[in-house]
Amino acid sequence: xxxxxxxxxxxxxxxxxxxxxxxxxxxxxxxxxxxxxxxxxxxxxxxxxxxxxxxxxxxxxxxxxxxxxxxxxxxxxxxxxxxxxxxxxxxxxxxxxxxxxxxxxxxxxxxxxxxxxxxxxxxxxxxxxxxxxxxxxxxxxxxxxxxxxxxxxxxxxxxxxxxxxxxxxxxxxxxxxxxxxxxxxxxxxxxxxxxxxxxxxxxxxxxxxxxxxxxxxxxxxxxxxxxxxxxxxxxxxxxxxxxxxxx
Amino acid sequence: xxxxxxxxxxxxxxxxxxxxxxxxxxxxxxxxxxxxxxxxxxxxxxxxxxxxxxxxxxxxxxxxxxxxxxxxxxxxxxxxxxxxxxxxxxxxxxxxxxxxxxxxxxxxxxxxxxxxxxxxxxxxxxxxxxxxxxxxxxxxxxxxxxxxxxxxxxxxxxxxxxxxxxxxxxxxxxxxxxxxxxxxxxxxxxxxxxxxxxxxxxxxxxxxxxxxxxxxxxxxxxxxxxxxxxxxxxxxxxxxxxxxxxx
Amino acid sequence: xxxxxxxxxxxxxxxxxxxxxxxxxxxxxxxxxxxxxxxxxxxxxxxxxxxxxxxxxxxxxxxxxxxxxxxxxxxxxxxxxxxxxxxxxxxxxxxxxxxxxxxxxxxxxxxxxxxxxxxxxxxxxxxxxxxxxxxxxxxxxxxxxxxxxxxxxxxxxxxxxxxxxxxxxxxxxxxxxxxxxxxxxxxxxxxxxxxxxxxxxxxxxxxxxxxxxxxxxxxxxxxxxxxxxxxxxxxxxxxxxxxxxxx
Numbered sequence: 001x002x003x004x005x006x007x008x009x010x011x012x013x014x015x016x017x018x019x020x021x022x023x024x025x026x027x028x029x030x031x032x033x034x035x036x037x038x039x040x041x042x043x044x045x046x047x048x049x050x051x052x053x054x055x056x057x058x059x060x061x062x063x064x065x066x067x068x069x070x071x072x073x074x075x076x077x078x079x080x081x082x083x084x085x086x087x088x089x090x091x092x093x094x095x096x097x098x099x100x101x102x103x104x105x106x107x108x109x110x111x112x113x114x115x116x117x118x119x120x121x122x123x124x125x126x127x128x129x130x131x132x133x134x135x136x137x138x139x140x141x142x143x144x145x146x147x148x149x150x151x152x153x154x155x156x157x158x159x160x161x162x163x164x165x166x167x168x169x170x171x172x173x174x175x176x177x178x179x180x181x182x183x184x185x186x187x188x189x190x191x192x193x194x195x196x197x198x199x200x201x202x203x204x205x206x207x208x209x210x211x212x213x214x215x216x217x218x219x220x221x222x223x224x225x226x227x228x229x230x231x232x233x234x235x236x237x238x239x240x241x242x243x244x245x246x247x
Numbered sequence: 248x249x250x251x252x253x254x255x256x257x258x259x260x261x262x263x264x265x266x267x268x269x270x271x272x273x274x275x276x277x278x279x280x281x282x283x284x285x286x287x288x289x290x291x292x293x294x295x296x297x298x299x300x301x302x303x304x305x306x307x308x309x310x311x312x313x314x315x316x317x318x319x320x321x322x323x324x325x326x327x328x329x330x331x332x333x334x335x336x337x338x339x340x341x342x343x344x345x346x347x348x349x350x351x352x353x354x355x356x357x358x359x360x361x362x363x364x365x366x367x368x369x370x371x372x373x374x375x376x377x378x379x380x381x382x383x384x385x386x387x388x389x390x391x392x393x394x395x396x397x398x399x400x401x402x403x404x405x406x407x408x409x410x411x412x413x414x415x416x417x418x419x420x421x422x423x424x425x426x427x428x429x430x431x432x433x434x435x436x437x438x439x440x441x442x443x444x445x446x447x448x449x450x451x452x453x454x455x456x457x458x459x460x461x462x463x464x465x466x467x468x469x470x471x472x473x474x475x476x477x478x479x480x481x482x483x484x485x486x487x488x489x490x491x492x493x494x
Numbered sequence: 495x496x497x498x499x500x501x502x503x504x505x506x507x508x509x510x511x512x513x514x515x516x517x518x519x520x521x522x523x524x525x526x527x528x529x530x531x532x533x534x535x536x537x538x539x540x541x542x543x544x545x546x547x548x549x550x551x552x553x554x555x556x557x558x559x560x561x562x563x564x565x566x567x568x569x570x571x572x573x574x575x576x577x578x579x580x581x582x583x584x585x586x587x588x589x590x591x592x593x594x595x596x597x598x599x600x601x602x603x604x605x606x607x608x609x610x611x612x613x614x615x616x617x618x619x620x621x622x623x624x625x626x627x628x629x630x631x632x633x634x635x636x637x638x639x640x641x642x643x644x645x646x647x648x649x650x651x652x653x654x655x656x657x658x659x660x661x662x663x664x665x666x667x668x669x670x671x672x673x674x675x676x677x678x679x680x681x682x683x684x685x686x687x688x689x690x691x692x693x694x695x696x697x698x699x700x701x702x703x704x705x706x707x708x709x710x711x712x713x714x715x716x717x718x719x720x721x722x723x724x725x726x727x728x729x730x731x732x733x734x735x736x737x738x739x740x741x
C-alpha cells in the first residue's frame with residue numbers, strides 16, 4: 001500500500017537522481033519512507049537514494065517493492081507544474097501506480113520486480129580523502145572538462161590542500177583548482193583517481209543542485225558523492241568506479 | 248485585386264491555423280473578407296477559416312481566388328516583428344503576392360489554383376454533445392497524452408457531466424477529467440470517439456491560443472472544434488475523423 | 495612572450511569574428527597588440543583583425559607568431575562568464591597558451607605555424623560605392639534572405655540613393671531597400687554584385703554586433719565590410735568574392 005503526496009520539486013529531484021544512471025529501479029516502500037539502490041547496466045556506477053516519510057506532504061504506506069520504469073516517469077515530468085502537488089497511489093491490484101498532478105491522472109504499470117536485478121551491496125571502501133565542495137562548482141567543472149576530454153582526474157594534495165580537477169584532451173587541457181574557502185576537508189590526505197566524464201556528466205546534473213556535495217576519494221579507487229535534498233529529509237549517493245590510467 | 252494591412256499577430260494566427268494541416272490552400276478573397284476551407288492530403292482533417300475585412304487595419308479587395316504556398320509564408324514568419332504591420336498586395340499580373348513588413352518586401356509567386364484540389368463541402372454532422380472548454384487546457388491535455396500514446400479518446404458522461412480525455416499507452420495511461428467550471432455544456436449527451444493525436448497536436452497549437460474552444464462530439468464520429476480570433480472578427484474550424492477503435 | 499588580460503566580451507568578439515571563416519589562424523603578437531589575416535579554405539572569403547594593446551586590461555608582449563586552433567577556443571567560450579576577466583599567457587616553451595577565467599585554467603597546444611598557410615595579401619580593389627549601415631540591420635536582412643535563397647545581390651542606385659539587398663528563390667523573393675537615414679554614403683556610385691549567403695550568414699553574426707558597418711561595393715567585384723569593436727581599439731574586416739551571376 002502507498003498513498004502519498006509530495007511537492008513537485010522534491011519528486012522531480014528524486015526521479016532525476018535515479019534516472020541519471022538507470023532506466024528502471026526497484027523501489028522499497030516502508031512505513032518510514034522510500035529507498036532504492038541500483039547499479040547501471042555496465043556495473044560502473046551505483047546510485048542510492050533515501051527519502052523519509054517526513055519529506056512528503058502526506059504519507060501512508062505498508063512495506064512493498066515496486067518495479068519502476070523511471071525513464072517513462074521522467075518523460076512525463078515536463079507536464080508537472082513547478083508548484084504542483086503530486087499524488088502517488090498504488091492501485092488495489094498493486095500492479096499500477098497512479099501519479100496525479102494539476103488535473104492529470106497518469107497511471108503506469110509497474111514492472112515485475114523479479115525482472116529487475118537484485119539490489120547491489122554497497123561496498124565498504126577505504127577512501128583516505130573526504131571533503132565538501134559546492135555542487136554547482138562541481139557540475140560546472142565537469143561540464144568544462146567534457147569540452148576537451150572524455151576523462152578527468154580528481155586529486156587531493158595534502159601539502160597545498162588543493163583539490164584539483166584536471167582533464168587532458170589530445171592537444172588541450174582544462175584544470176580547476178579548489179582551495180581555501182572553496183573546499184572543506186573532513187580528512188585531507190593524498191588521493192588521485194581517473195574517471196569517465198560520461199558518468200560524471202549525468203551525476204553532475206543532480207549534484208549541481210546540491211548546496212554541498214561530500215566527496216570521498218582514494219588512489220585508483222572508486223569515488224563517492226553524497227548530498228542531501230528535500231530540506232535534509234532525502235539523501236542521494238553516487239559511487240563511480242575509476243578508469244584505468246594508461247590509455 | 249487585394250491591398251490590405253493587418254497586425255502581425257492576426258496574420259500569424261491566420262497562417263498558423265491553416266498550416267497546421269496543409270502546405271497550400273485556395274484563398275477566397277471578396278469585398279467583405281477572406282476565407283479558405285481545405286482538407287489535409289490524407290482526407291482525415293479539415294480546416295476552415297474566415298476573416299472579416301474589419302479584422303484588417305485597412306482592406307480593399309475585389310473577388311479573387313489565390314493559390315497560397317502556406318508553408319513558405321509560415322517559414323518567413325520568424326522575420327516579422329511582434330508589433331509590425333503587415334501589408335499584403337496582389338501585383339498587377341495577379342500572379343504574385345507582395346507581403347511587406349518592417350522594411351522587408353517579400354514577394355511570393357501564387358500557385359495555379361487549378362492545381363489545388365476543389366474546396367470540400369463541410370459535412371452536415373449530427374453530433375449529440377456540444378460544450379466549451381479553455382483552449383490552453385485542451386492543448387496541454389493533448390501534449391500530455393502524446394507522451395504516452397498516439398491516440399486519445401474524448402468522451403462525455405451525461406450523468407456525471409464529466410468530459411474525459413484518456414490516452415492509453417502500452418504500459419501507461421494519462422487521463423484528464425474536466426467538470427464543473429472547467430466545462431460549459433450547450434448540450435450534454437453521451438458521446439465517445441477515438442482520435443489520432445498526430446492531428447490533434449497540430450490543431451492544438453492553434454486551439455491553445457483561444458480563450459474558449461467549442462467542441463462537438465459524437466459516438467465514433469468526427470469531432471468539430473471551433474473558436475474565434477482577431478477580437479471575434481475571425482473564425483477557425485477544425486474537423487477530425489475518428490480512428491477505428493480496435494487495434 | 496605574451497601575458498595579458500582582457501574582458502570576456504572583447505575576447506569573445508575577437509574569437510567569433512575569426513572563427514566565422516576559419517578553424518585555425520596565425521596570430522601575430524607584437525608590443526603594440528595582436529593581429530591576424532586569413533582566408534577560408536575555399537579562398538572565397540578573407541578576414542582581418544587588429545586589436546590594440548590598449549583594448550586589453552593588461553598587456554605585455556614580445557613579437558611572436560602563434561598558431562591558434564580557433565575552433566577549440568570557440569567551443570570553450572560557453573564556460574566563460576559574461577563579466578569574467580580572461581588571462582592569456584604563453585608558457586615558457588612557447589608551445590602552449592594558457593587561458594584562465596573564473597577559476598578555470600584552460601591550456602591549449604599551439605599549432606606549428608609552418609603548417610598554417612601564409613598570410614594572404616589584402617588585394618587593392620577599386621570599389622566605387624562606399625557607405626555605412628547598421629550592423630544589426632545588415633544581419634537581419636541576411637537572415638531573412640537566407641529563408642528564400644542561397645545568394646543575394648547587393649546594389650546601389652546613385653539616382654535614388656537606395657541600397658538594395660535582394661534575394662530570389664525559385665518562386666519567392668525577399669527585398670530590402672535602405673535609404674535616407676538608414677544608409678550613410680561616403681561615395682555614392684552605381685554598383686551591383688551577387689554573393690553567396692552561406693558566407694554572409696557567418697559574417698553577419700559578427701557584423702550584427704557592430705553599431706555601424708562600412709560596406710565597399712563594386713560591379714561583379716568582391717565586397718568589403720569593415721567595423722570597429724572594443725571601444726574603437728579593435729578593427730575587423732571581411733572580404734568576400736562575388737558569385738557568377740548566370741545560374
